[in-house]
Amino acid sequence: MSFRAVTSSVSSSLARPCLGLRAIRHSIPAPIVAARHLGIPPLIAQPPGGIVGTVNDAAEIPPPEKLHGSYHWTFERLIAVGLVPLTVAPFVSDAALAPAVDSVLVATTLVHSYFGLQSCIVDYIPKREFGKVHDAFMWLLLGGTIATGYGFYKFETEDIGLSGTIAKAWKA
Template structure:
């Protein structure tokens, strides 16, 4: 009884048509609103309402791909969980293992960062709306990851490394 008394005003307010800028803004898909807010127009024209075809057309099912399905999600979670002990391991291990543990920490951090930024690009710069801009962002991410990996390599081989720098900063 209480639920009906609370839900009926909400239901009636949802049933009323909304007019104005708020209603127009809510009818536009979120990535388009975000892109327009930044001043970036979508490069591929979208159909009205974002609907392609008719209601009776079957949904196009993408081919199954294990690398971008549950295995990919599981691998991302394992990498994230692996970072937890790796951040502490160089400080508690002996000096002989420090370079190996430091290298694994750097590689895991690079992979974790790549997957996280890749997810951001896929979510906020979708290929169906931005086309070649999406592809360019993915290539920039790959190039940036390679340059960062090379920088970490030089830092590990010619300097004190990541954990040595963190230890110095911690003691300072």
């Protein structure tokens, strides 16, 4: 193929007018179209570049909240670090302390899992883009955590508990 043939095909494709809404409609991925048919609300329209206002506007400072700042991050890290000795404690503690240590292990695991999944929802389903879908996932997470907590409660009171199950699996 000659240089002239290549340049003529490129220039002719650049000179074509935009195909308009039909091309845009057919370029939308099928899962998004299917989501609309299932009644899932569309994404909230974002400003170009995600910028609200102009570059000369002052940044809005959010009101301080202890649960959403450095205290929250510190609490998450303390929970994560606290799980390390708690995973070993049921196996080295006295049999009389085992139910109490086991329940603290279960509660700490639930809180740690809740914080981790909450971070995933906040990162990957942001409220500014998804709106009510974000809220629905947060409520679903809360309901799942409560159901899991009830399941752990029943497992601890009516069966051998988490540490007993881990000890059985370790010996098997």
